Structure formats: structure tokens, C-alpha cells
Amino acid sequence: MCNTMDVHAKKVVTLVYGCQMSERDAETLTVISSEQGYERSGNLEDADLIIINTCCVRESAENKILGKIGELKKIKEKNPRLKIAVSGCMVQQPGVLQHLQKKAPHVDIWTGTHNIHHFAEQLVKAQAGEKVAEIWAEPDARMELPLAEKGKIKANVNIMFGCDNYCTYCIVPHVRGRERSRRPEEIMEEIRDLVANGCREVTLLGQNVNSYGREFASGYDFADLLGEVDRIPGLYRVRFITSHPKDLSDKLVLTIAAGKHLCEHIHLPVQAGSNDVLKRMNRKYTREYYLDRVEFIRRVLPECSLTTDIIVGFPGETKADFEQTLDMVRQVHYSQAFTFMYSKRSGTPAAIMPTQIPLDVKKRRLQQLMGVQNAESLAWRQKMLGKTWEVLVEGPSKTNPERMTGRTRGNELIVFAAEESCVGSLVQVRALEAHSWTIFGELV
Ligand code: SAH
């Protein structure tokens, strides 16, 4: 008689919502599941495990995620061996777990942001038929050792966790905990290991990278770390997000200018252009200070691309306040802006501020802002035409698979004809045609 061995390889599908930190956590969860024998897949119908790493920064993200979790119920009815794990910021919010459990009893694992390294044990329990819900109120530093997938050209590397800034609209400090920096030696080791496995570009991640190392007695800061990472042999490019304007030092800008692999791109969220609004947001800088930082960057790094985040319709935002935001966008010449309507987050001070702005006003302001920024983005790309840019080739274009895509040091997406053997290398591409989000070019 032959053995009835189960030859079905277990499959995991990972869905991610939100920022790069969320992506990074999802990567760690996926690596843990692969150590438990799950192979990565893109097919929900055929999955044994679906991981949803969530975001709660805006209500729209939460609604989308709840909709997705709801859809999975039908898939689970057809495929009873499927286990569903929901992790991350949405689950970590104080007091929401019970509500989520009631809404989605088909979920097997609920897990927060501070205990992702317990995922292996949680999986074992879920496989044995147990329902798991584990949310730690506090992070444990020993747990914060991110696991990386091998063989990728580009990788995200956490340099710090949490946030101490408490912008009045933002839920992040409530779900990510107090700010804490990883030791430089640990970060360097992780990057060297990534490079040994084929990685050519790293993005250093933190909610406010400019305050990296604040708790170190040595005075070692983010610019020092960047300088060290720049010298790692085999690494072509170094990026970082996010820079809080209040902590952006001259030393950092000068370090980028002196660096070889440090990309000339700074994501510098302004949030609003009016001093009144900035004050109520608790951003701790003024419009004038921000513009002064921009002026310094432009002087030291003339080709530096600046991108930003902007919120419209913050409580009490007047028409005149909003005009100042538009004016800011016209003055700075951002290459790209992520624009959002203010979303009430329960437990944050702005949620109970008087004069909440009606949805139709927020929508109108968002449209107007996007119009102004789209023109700026196109003008930025048009200025790049005719010049040759260093591009790290990432792979075939999704929309045009005969062509390759890559990014310039300024993080512009560029599409061009090249052999597949170029993937992972630096090439020179002349920019020929600018579209809203992409540039078409040719190899030089
Ligand atoms: N740490 C980063 C951003 C984290 S959240 C920083 O300080 O820049 C990403 C962006 O989401 C923020 O920059 C902000 O523009 C937006 N955001 C955060 N909370 C929001 C809210 N309640 N409503 C709308 N947008 C919000």
C-alpha cells in the first residue's frame, strides 16, 4: 500500500495596506510563515493562509480593509483549510479588537504591531483550530528584529520604530508606541547581509528619521548613519523616509551632498501652508521655517527632488488657510505630493476640535490642490527632458512588459527599452517624453 502523503505545498498570500512600515512588517510576517512551510502565492482562492497587514491612518483605509476581510468569508466557506491572519495598526488601536472579532468571526489570528515575532506560535495554534487574539500594549525591543526576504534588488530597512511627535490628527504614535532607534551595528549588519544577497538599494525607514539616535548618549545621529551606510561596498543607492521638517539639519543635507550613493530625494511632509493650522496640528514649525529649509536644500542640492504629504480640511481650516497651502505648493515645486482629506481618528486631539470641515468642502479643496500639484509634477518632469539620468533597472514594466522600468536618483519612474539582463544594474537613460506619473526614455 502506498503512503498517502500530503503533497500539497501550503500557500500564503500577503495583502498590505498603508505605509512602508506596514509593508516591512508584512515582509517579516511572510518570512515567518515561509519558515513554517508556506510558499508565497498571489491566488486568494487557493491559499492556505492569508495575511492582511492593516493601516488605520485614515477611515478610508479602514473601510477598504474591512471590505476585504468581509470578502474573504466566502473564500473560507469554499476552502475550510484556509487560515486568515489580520495584523498591524488597525488591530493595535485601543479598544477595537472586540468590535473587529464580532464583525469578522471567520478570522483565525488577530495580532498587533508590537508582537509580530510571536507569529510562528500563533500560526501553530491556528492550525490546531484555535482562535488567536494577541495584542501587546507595549513593544519589546528584543522582538524588533525584522526578517527580510532574500534576493530583492530594493529593500526597506527599519532604523527606528514608533513616534514621539503626537501631531494632533495622527493615530500613529497610539499604535506604534514611543520612538526607539535600532543600534547602528545592527542596521549595518542587516544591510550588508541584504547586499550579499543581491540588494542594490535600501530605503531606511522611520516615522521621523531625522530624530534617529536621540536616545544615544554618544551623539551619533541620522547623518552619521547615512554616511556609514553610503560606504557599504556593493550598495548602489540609499534612500530614507520620512523626514520631519522640524528636525532636518544642515548636517544631513551636507551629508547627502558629500555622499556617493545617497539619493537626492527628500520626502518632507509639510501638511499645511498656514501657520495657524500648523500650530493646531502640533507640527512645531512655521511656514517661514519650512521655506527656509527648502531654500537651504535647493542651494546645496540643486537637483534634489522634494516630495510631500498634505492634509486638506483640518478642523478650523479657513479658505485663507487653504490658499496658503496652494501657495506653498506653487513656491516649493514638489515633484510629487500625497494629498489627503482630514480624517477623524478617535482618541486624537483633532477629532474633538470644534469646526470640523464638511465633506463637500474637503472634497473640493482636495480636487483643487491635486490640480495645482499635477501641473507642478508635470512641469518637474518636463524639466528633466533631454537630459541623461542614472537609473537602477528594476524589471519589466507592468503596463508595457516589453520595456524595462527603473527609477532615477530623484525617484522618478522611467520606462525604456533594454535587455532583461540589465535588471539590478545602473544604466544611463535619456528622458524623452513626460507623462503625469512616468517618463519615457532611451538607453544611452
Ligand atoms: N511620519 C510621517 C507620516 C506618517 S502618516 C510624517 O510625519 O510625515 C502618513 C501621512 O498620512 C501623514 O504625513 C499625513 O499627511 C497623513 N495623515 C495622518 N493622519 C491623518 C489623518 N487623520 N487624516 C488625513 N491624513 C492623515
Ligand code: SF4
Ligand atoms: Fe504621525 Fe506626526 Fe508622528 Fe508623522 S510625525 S507619524 S504625522 S505623529
